[in-house]
Amino acid sequence: MTLSFGVKIRFLLLVLGCCLIVTSISLSRFTTKNDxxxxxxxxxxxxLLVKERDVAAFLSDKEEVKKAKQLHVNPKDAIDFLNIYRKIKGINLFTFQNNQLKFWSTYRVTDIDPRTIKEGSSVHFLSNGWYEVIKSTQGDFSLIFLISIQSQYPFKETPYFKNDLDPLLSDSKLLTLASFTDKDVYSIKDIDGKFLFSLKVKPGFIDNYYSTTQLWLFVAGMLSICMFFNSLASFIARKGHIAWGTILLLIFFLSFRISDLYYGWFNHRFPLDLFDPRIYSESFLMPSLGDFLLNVFTLTWLLLFMYNHKEQYKFGKWIRESKVLGIGIHALFLIFIGTITYFSDEIFFGLIYNSKINFDIINILKLSGTSWVSIVILCLVWFQIYLLTNITATVSKQLKVTNKERLIVFLTGFAAVFIYKLSTDFTAFFIVFALVFFIVCRSIYKENMRFSVGLFAIVFFCLAFNTSIKYIKYKDITERSLREPLARKVQSSEDPNAIVALGSLESQLLQDDFLIRYFNQNGKSNYAVLKNHIKNYLDGYLSRYDYQIYPYDKNGLDVSDANAQAFNKYKSLVESGSVKIDGANYFYQVNNTFGYQDYFGIISVVNQGNLLGTLVVELRSKPYNYNNRLPDLLGDQKLIRDEDFRGYSIALYSNNKLLNQSGSYTYPLDGMVFKGKKDDFVTSSDNVLDYSHLIYKPTDSKMVVIS
Structure with a gap:
């Protein structure tokens, strides 16, 4: 049997798709760590060799060297050097005369001593990273070139500060500097063949590694296979078997998605952010934003196939000639489209409510990649509803139903929904959607109706209007739901992150020799020096706490601070029930605080078994005021939570008297205007200043208001 050219092309698509997928898989299987x-x-x-050659060329040019010696007095040449060597080539220069610094091209390195650096090239760790240092001494002048190799900050990595190779040296996120104990390494040498340093693959990085080529080969393979099945289904449809063609394509897409959801052969193969459930996760069918996109993409493909063959879908003759069945089918189509629209609406509510995606479309510059993916999904869903409406309207044209009867069915359904919405939650969403539905169906049912730009613009405007209505509503629901845990958090007296930090602070203070020296001097040391020393321990998470320190001698008398609290005060707090925090022996939490956290530590300073004195450290949380805080660029991002309060105003009331407030809203001194209920959340509005208040009363006497 001789196959036609079209059949051969279709099977070539299938073969091509399989080959692309196999190639993608083989690349990952046969690409080793050493490769x-x-x-x-x-x-x-x-x-690195290119940079070294640039330095060598610079040093061999007498005119350039002469200019370098005058850079500190010649700003024009200095700016030219910065623009060419620092910005473009990634090479910095320090010049010294008689070991005195004259010129520097970067402020990132400050700890260079030319006397400790040998001539030629070598590798040094300087303040915040590793550098290749090239030194050339000419008379009393020393030229020291720095080529950045890798950052290494003296604090924990954050999203803003990562210990990666210099981007001007390599954009690879796979490698890092190796130590002498590492085995699988690659030795880097200078231009003379001398060893400089070794590189290795980051631990655990290879497990999640994939190349862009692998990803696109896999995607291209899947698209080729989809095109094969689409072509095959179209071939079957043109042979007069439209139902079998549609079923074939439906089974293929269902198999593709369900098998992927069960076995993760695509969404787990490539660790893309789109498939991260921490960003969005709804259900088994939509465990991530990427799976949501694939579901929408496959359904759109199926509907496009049906749209292209919509004229081929035929009812039986006995159905086409029955008016009762025709009206019933129209009603079923109307209910079906309404149901699809309702569930689409619920799904998008879940996308906004259950995700960490920024949907602030007013500030388009701040939209992330996931935000744009969500917008694409929204557009595709509206497109699906349009296709579905067009398909059902076209198929129903063959039924023995007049346009007048169709209008009656439509108006009856609209009236039923209108009455239902009046008794539940009335919104303009269904009215606008009904208008879109009416316009699309009218353009199909009305014979010889030409395409109208005006009608198209109306449909587009209605869809945009509906989207904005739903977005505003869902954003308001989400925002209100977020304020409830914030209200509980504000009134809580517990701060787990502070407890962890205080445990670490206690260990550091107990091992601090400075305290022994301070108390050995019996208060003759400067109190400001002690306070500044303790401040160094409070620059992390505890920086959001106001603190006081009080030194006492072994008899409980204050040593240096005339305004110190009586030592008996803290003894009384311990005796009256202050709770010792977990993970510490000398820090306590004060009970019965409202809207703030209060901790104190009683640290005994002991030297060789003798009590020298006692240091009391008292910490009280600052009022929440996001706008007055600096960004936590250097902080542990897992501990940063105050951004939850951004944009809110907060007030704390006790017995209807204002205790504290923060934010831009000015609260009344008397809290009687806020009608709260115990252990419940109540909302009210300030129509004059356009504020919404969430009121929460944990007890009869205490109240939190978040606006």
Whole structure:
């Protein structure tokens, strides 16, 4: 049997798709750790040699060297050097005369001593990273060139500060500097062949590694297979078997999505952010935003196939000639489209409510990649509803039903929904959607109706209007739901992150020799020096606490601070029931606080078994005021939570008397205007200033208001 050219092309698509997928899989299977190391490390070696040649060319040019010695007095040449060598080539220069610094091209390195650096090239750790240092001494002048290799900050990595290779040396996120104990390494040498440093693959990085080529090969393979099944289904449909063609394509897409959801052969193969459930997760069918996108994409493809063959869908003759069945089918189509629209609405509510995606479309510049993906999904869903409406309207044209009867069915359904909405939650959403539905169906049912730009613009405007209505409503629901846990958090006297930090603070203070020296001097040392020393321990998470320190001698008398609290006060707090925090022996939490956290520590300073004195550290949380705080760029991002309060105003009331407030809203001194209920959340509005208040009363006497 001779196959036609069209059949051959279709099977070539299938073969091509399978080959692309196999190639993608084989690349990941046969790409070893050493292959990746050799590839990226060779790139580092080549880029480093280019920089070294630039330095060598600079030093061999007497005019350039002469200019370098005058950079500190010649701003024009200095700016030219910065623009060419620092910005473009990633090379910095320090000049010294008689070991005195004259010129520097970067402020990132300050701890250079030319006397400790040997001539030629070497690798040094300087303040915030590793550098190749090239020194050239000419008379009393020393030129020291710095080529950044890798950052290494003296604090924990954050999203803003990462210990990666210098981007001008390599954009690889796979490699890092190796130590002498590492085995699988790649040695980097200088231009003379002398060893400088070694590189290795980051631990655990290889497990999640994939190349862009692998991803696109896999995607191209899947698209080719989808095109094969689409072509095959179209071939079957053109042979007069439209139902079998549609079923074939439906089974293929269902198999594709369900098998992927069960076994993760696509969404788990590539660790993309789109498939991260921490960003969005709804259900088994939509465990991530990427799966949501794939579901919408496959359904859109199926509907486009049906749309292209909509004229081929036929009812039986006995159905076409029955008016009762025709009206019933119209009613079923109307209910079906309404149901699809309702569930689409619920799904998008879940997308906004159950995700961490920014939907602030007013500030378009701040939209992330996931935000744009969500917008694309929204557009595709509206497109699906349009296709579905067009398909059902076209198919129903063959029924023995007049346009007048269709209008009656439509108006009856609209009236039923209108009455239902009046008794539940009335919104303009269904009215606008009904208008869109009416316009689309009218353009199909009315014979010889030409395409109208005006009608198209009306449909587009209605869809945009509906989207904005729903977004505003869902954003308001989400925002109100977020304020409830914030209200509980504000009135809570517990701060788990502070408890962890205080445990670490206690360990540091107990091992601090400075305290022993301070108390050995029996209060003759400067109190400000002690306070500044303790401040160094409070620059992390505890920086959001106001603190006081009080030193006492072994008899409980204050040593240096005339305004110190009586030592018996803290003894009384312990005796009256202050709770010792977990993970610490000397820090306590004060009970019965409202809207703030209050901790104190009683640290005994002991030297060789003798009590020298006692240091009391008292910490009280600052009022929540996001706008007055600096960004926590250097902080542990897992502990940063105050951004939850951004944009809110907060007030604390006790017995209807204002205790504290923060934010832009000015609260009344008397809290009687806020009608709260115990253990319940009540909302009220300030129509004059356009504020919404959430009122929460944990007890009869205490009240939190978040606006």
């Amino acid at each position: 990746l190391l050799d590839r990226d490390a060779k790139n580092v070696q080549e880029n």
